Amino acid sequence: MIITIDGPSGAGKGTISQLLAERIGAELLDSGALYRLVALVSLRRGIAVSDIAELTAQARKLDVQFLAGGQGVQVLLEGQDVSRAIREEQVGMQASQVAAIAQVREALLQRQRDFAMAKNLVADGRDMGTTVFPDADYKFFLTASAEARAGRRYQQLLGRGESVDMDALIRDIRDRDERDQSRSSSPLRPANDAILVDSTDMGIDQVLQFVLDRLDID
Numbered sequence: 001m002i003i004t005i006d007g008p009s010g011a012g013k014g015t016i017s018q019l020l021a022e023r024i025g026a027e028l029l030d031s032g033a034l035y036r037l038v039a040l041v042s043l044r045r046g047i048a049v050s051d052i053a054e055l056t057a058q059a060r061k062l063d064v065q066f067l068a069g070g071q072g073v074q075v076l077l078e079g080q081d082v083s084r085a086i087r088e089e090q091v092g093m094q095a096s097q098v099a100a101i102a103q104v105r106e107a108l109l110q111r112q113r114d115f116a117m118a119k120n121l122v123a124d125g126r127d128m129g130t131t132v133f134p135d136a137d138y139k140f141f142l143t144a145s146a147e148a149r150a151g152r153r154y155q156q157l158l159g160r161g162e163s164v165d166m167d168a169l170i171r172d173i174r175d176r177d178e179r180d181q182s183r184s185s186s187p188l189r190p191a192n193d194a195i196l197v198d199s200t201d202m203g204i205d206q207v208l209q210f211v212l213d214r215l216d217i218d
């Protein structure tokens with residue numbers, strides 16, 4: 001069984017996907033982490049976003065491991081733990097630029113589809129239901145207002161002890177939405193057969209229950 005959860009930044013996809021995967025005993029694909037890894041490599045090695053050939057080569061040969069553990073999934077790049085580094089705001093912004101390159105998306109496609117070897121899979125991203133797993137059993141499109149999403153991100157960053165500026169967060173979220181929705185290759189949009197969930201006024205437990213209620217499982 002494949003369940004896809006797509007939607008814009010900060011909508012709660014990662015949180016719901018992880019809880020759902022734990023609840024139903026499924027593997028988790030955090031596809032955003034792959035784009036973040038390519039972004040991290042590009043920032044660390046000084047590869048410009050305009051250098052499509054080099055970024056595509058890096059995406060193709062990414063040496064990544066996802067290790068499931070008690071505190072979520074640990075992400076290793078060439079054996080080094082980069083779980084925190086890839087979550088930085090700067091890396092997220094770079095990821096949304098890298099993700100607009102069709103060749104980079106193509107280079108990461110099979111790697112994502114390989115996750116379907118698992119008996120059950122929850123796949124979190126922007127194009128899981130439209131491009132990567134168009135035949136998924138269940139598709140959800142999770143969204144919330146930009147203000148609600150920025151507010152959640154604000155709390156998340158404060159919790160990590162990072163300094164935050166709410167206006168800058170709203171701007172970043174809108175920029176990222178715009179870039180994700182307007183790119184020509186696999187733009188962010190709900191699949192025709194996706195179930196829409198607007199979580200602006202819903203708590204995490206409510207969203208999880210909404211999703212669980214729509215699955216035909218014991």
Ligand SMILES: Nc1ncnc2c1ncn2[C@@H]1O[C@H](COP(=O)(O)OP(=O)(O)OP(=O)(O)O)[C@@H](O)[C@H]1O
Nearest residue numbers: 008009010011012013014015152156199202203204
């Ligand atoms: N329904 C909700 N109500 C309140 N807070 C939420 C809700 N869903 C998620 N959050 C919180 O919002 C923050 C962002 O959630 P999360 O990282 O899951 O979003 P995301 O859609 O995966 O974002 P991104 O695509 O940028 O990785 C987290 O701190 C999470 O705990």
Ligand SMILES: Nc1ccn([C@@H]2O[C@H](COP(=O)(O)O)[C@@H](O)[C@H]2O)c(=O)n1
Nearest residue numbers: 031032033035095096099125126127180
């Ligand atoms: N399937 C996907 C997943 C992610 N992206 C892009 O990567 C950026 C980072 O993703 P997060 O979910 O970890 O925030 C995101 O802003 C997207 O631009 C994508 O294009 N497709």
